[in-house]
């Protein structure tokens with residue numbers, strides 16, 4: 001079976017497991033885990049920031065970012081299908097008490113002008129004050145699209161002008177950096193906070209971090225404690241993350257190339273896919289023009305030995321490449337997919 005459902009399915013390699021078992025450990029709650037401290041230090045340098053906090057998941061990093069920067073009743077703006085808005089169980093409303101305003105985006109990208117049009121940056125007796133703009137890079141629901149740097153700069157220019165902070169949900173930040181061929185701090189240095197994740201394309205079993213300006217992160221350790229996210233000998237996980245930063249970032253280019261191989265072969269096989277829409281490691285296949293029911297399509301794919309997952313849009317299937325796949329796997333998966341979806345049931 002070739003499993004293309006998600007890059008969260010990666011398993012730690014032997015090298016990573018060795019890094020985990022040999023990592024020096026201590027009690028992280030009292031800042032005595034040397035591996036976590038080293039990881040946090042590396043991350044601030046890598047992302048052009050001042051402070052970092054290791055957390056169990058990217059969802060927690062995002063929610064801590066809100067709890068640190070948004071007061072109850074304040075507004076956050078971002079692309080309307082952002083993971084924070086759609087897939088974090090209503091956390092922004094439940095935890096931070098935020099008013100969430102979702103903007104229509106193009107490939108996950110919204111503009112400074114869209115923010116300017118709706119942002120309330122002065123106190124008002126009626127309107128919620130806008131506290132934060134949220135950028136998701138790469139953007140999951142749009143198909144792993146990377147924000148073009150010019151669009152990011154435009155958003156920052158507007159937010160600087162309006163006095164608005166920017167949070168980047170960089171669960172797949174390193175995919176974006178590799179796709180754009182820039183160092184990660186070119187994407188993150190102007191943000192006030194950034195969430196990064198180690199358990200997706202970077203291949204770790206768990207772990208994420210919130211990175212940002214020192215003043216933004218000042219309450220972050222306390223908030224993490226409140227959410228139950230403070231770990232003890234967390235160096236076991238931070239050791240995996242440090243290994244991943246060293247060994248698994250540049251190789252994301254292979255995942256992107258494999259996604260393009262898959263998309264190209266599917267297009268050549270007559271399926272409705274535009275390989276030009278593949279920026280990183282996601283491939284979306286819209287079944288609408290094939291007249292296929294999505295669950296039926298997934299069953300057919302499974303019986304041909306390939307697993308796709310459901311994308312956000314109801315007629316779309318998603319494949320995600322990662323370090324567990326070789327190019328040969330993607331070639332086989334493409335042939336099986338064409339075979340499964342082309343023939344009459």
Ligand SMILES: Cc1ncc(COP(=O)(O)O)c(C=O)c1O
Nearest residue numbers: 057058059060083136140169171
């Ligand atoms: C863009 C984005 N942000 C945040 C997350 C949350 O990551 P986790 O499930 O590891 O908390 C995901 C997970 O898929 C994601 O795609």
